[in-house]
Amino acid sequence: MSVNEERRKKRKPSKECGKWEDSRVVSGIFQATIMATGQLFSPTTQALFYNYKQLPIQRMLDFDFLCGRETPSVAGIINPGAEGFQKLFFGQEEIAIPVHSTIEAACAAHPTADVFINFASYRSAAASSLAALKQPTIRVIAIIAEGVPEADTKQLIAYARANNKVVIGPATVGGIQAGAFKIGDTAGTIDNIIHCKLYRPGSVGFVSKSGGMSNELYNTIARVTDGIYEGIAIGGDVFPGSTLSDHVLRFNNIPKVKMMVVLGELGGRDEYSLVEALKQGKINKPVVAWVSGTCASLFKSEVQFGHAGAKSGGEMESAQAKNQALRDAGAVVPTSYEAFETAIKETFEKLVEEGKITPVKEVTPPQIPEDLNTAIKSGKVRAPTHIISTISDDRGEEPCYAGVPMSSIVERGFGVGDVISLLWFKRSLPRYCTQFIEICIMLCADHGPCVSGAHNTIVTARAGKDLVSSLVSGLLTIGPRFGGAIDDAARYFKDAYDRGLSPYEFVEGMKKKGIRVPGIGHRIKRGDNRDKRVELLQRFAHTHFPSVKYMEYAVQVETYTLSKANNLVLNVDGAIGSLFLDLLAGSGMFTQPEIDEIVEIGYLNGLFVLARSIGLIGHTFDQKRLKQPLYRHPWEDVLYTK
């Protein structure tokens, strides 16, 4: 993990944070008996995270940063079927955490990562957990999913017991060692973690069934003691992978833990193992305990309180009986949940009086940079956008073209000309205008295989290239000599007409400047053999356009040029260019500056590009269909010369 190594060098670890705890557990010791040794985590513990979930991982990394950890607590992510890296924040900087597609690969790549955090669904959690338990490098597994079949959990427990491994969960939020390591979403948001001072260790070991209640208790404990050393939520299932008493016994072996707080629930017998351990003198630190669910006695029959295991069974499993048994065995048990806080407080204060608590050195945790999205949402910062768009919007229920929703485009029977008018001109033009656009597109869609665009496309398609390459190769020929004359024609005709030049002045003026008049002239067509397409356009305009002054001017120019040479006819570019000027000016839908801008930007060329794409795509398909081989131009057709 070169990224992390780099980070380590770059970031100066906070001295105070780094010194808290040197409980880095050497793997050899760990192997002995993981539960008895006590320590599950340390400030260098790293985990593998199964099933990528951005938020919980980011919360873990934010916690790491808060604690002044030098390495991120997530060494790798296992996302079945995916490999690569996931970008996440470690403080201000971004880091890339490796993603592996299998548990085996992840364990091999990160042999020091000994915690497996399983965010798989309840259907697959058992199988992936068992696979992880079988990896020699994995020692602790946390299973988040609620609803893992009990028979499957039994297998996990049996395997873990036989192989000296620890299972936390299923149906748990996880656990936290203050200032060292946090599983997933434990302790909620960063605000809550700071509020509960979980960024540095205190003296209290806490274990509960409920993850939600552990948040409540982290707060309570922070209020009345020097804080949490470690907190574990074992999960609400009937058969948790590790039990309340397992963790209390473990806490008993951790020197830094001075007292234990236990929050049980009605149902099950787990609390009685704790009672036994207390009676047998296996626990020599104060235990403050409360078992929730005393209200169950109000109800005539069995009630299940959300957690699978929280079921009021027989008298033995009631909250009252368990509270009494714990009290009798020597635990500090309040009379109600409400008095729990006081009991914790008094127990802690007694330890302080006895001099058993070393005062915790308070540190100020670093500020976690806020995410941009959150900050924008809360109105704290503003950020400039990098793109502006005015023609379409895909954010609503359906996309809109210039404010017109897709459904009304279809319902109102719009044609492609109307869509062009919305997306290019940002307005709904009258039907005769959009129909004119459609006619232009139909007329310009193709002009045979020999023109340069089609030729290029055909050659490219025969070279075995894909559709887009073939199309683009043809489009690239469009320019001043091929198809690109519409804009120029419009520009020059407009300029000449607007300045009141006579056709003679216009044509001769152009000649002097050495510019051919665009839109005039054709390779084949003659004065006595007009272009059929031009005639069609002119007929349509005469019938529908309120004014055809630009076109009439173009015809006057043609009359003059025909007097010079028989092939200087108004061609299709000239006809479209001049008629479009009539459309813009005559429809009353555009202001003069808008018309100038449209001509200036060169919208009209777009019509040709769009239209000819239809033909070029057709040529591509045609060649593919015909399975034509690579085209090679014949030698005979080339003049080789010095």
Added chain:
Amino acid sequence: MARGSINKLVSRSLSFAGNWQQQQIRRLNIHEYQGAELMSKYGINVPKGVAVSSVAEVKKAIQDVFPNQNEIVVKSQIFAGGRGLGTFKNGFQGGVHIVKTEQAEETAGKMLGQILVTKQTGPQGKVVGKVYLAEKLSLVNEMYFSIILDRTTAGPLIIACSKGGTSIEDLAEKFPDMIIKVPIDVFKGITDDDAAKVVDGLAPKVADRNASIEQVKKLYQLFRECDCTLLEINPMAETADNQLVAADAKLNFDDNAAFRQKEIFALRDSSQEDPREVAAAKADLNYIGLDGEIGCMVNGAGLAMATMDIIKLHGGTPANFLDVGGNASEGQVVEAFKILTADDKVKAILVNIFGGIMKCDVIASGIVNAAKQVQLKVPVVVRLEGTNVDQGKRILKESGMTLITAEDLDDAAQKAVKAITSA
């Protein structure tokens, strides 16, 4: 509001902050006749029987299944215990009768479509949609057999006793030496040795030993393959014709396995469920209706439990258990509020939120939106704590709703109880 001791209708879903996976599973309860059919599918000997849903079917059913019987047992099929001692709302006594075959039609007619009230159904009773006509057995010996998932051995455990017919607690007290326990290796499954040990423990008097071993293995097969959490045969009986028969059975299934036990979970009979709970299940809420006066809306099962404890401590009674989960949406909060306000028994509502991952502003917007949609006739006490608490409090304040705010859990419970007593 009573529920059967072993087969209950309860919902469960989210229970801790930060739960990212929504699911809603309701504990499965199957009828007696369905259990018998399932066991017989696995080759387990069960009394012959047939379920009917109308009087018209009775005669043919008897001809087909019991052509030569003089007497049969007619049993009402509802999800509650105490059927034998129950009373129908039409005055007919007893949900289970042994009758002469020719009287079966008449008896079934008095049960079908009627409401049976037992000590477990509550005063509203349950509708009998089907009756089960079963063979009347002549038993020569009664034993006890069960399979459970065991904590200590981390696997299934078979419990057997050569005496049976009364509860296992009674048996344990009276005949502690006759009870044997055989743990089964969760990876290997049941071996012939295991099954033989169980049969020795049962000590059948007339049934064939090898046949009995096979029965035990089939019972274990059903337990594993159907994801049972409890399979209790009491009595496991021997009949006059030397058969080992599962005379009465309790089957519990693991809700968590619903995804892979589609056939069994399809047996659910929603006509027997509490409509409030059905509504809550639709909204993916974890709700259990109870009898009290204070409607609770809490995030997290643990906190919900603590809240109910404190309500009780201050002399109130909770009207429900409602856990909106650790990651509820505004829509779910609105639905939760609708369910609470629709309940006539609710005289005050207590909202207790500790937002770990759950955001207080989401809860607050949900409450405000719900108040716009439903008429709030009862006082609402709100305690918010945790993430975005200030935003949440601001939203509530700016809504102009009359709410009673509370500082902590205890304060909230006291205020809710006070709101009821002063109302």
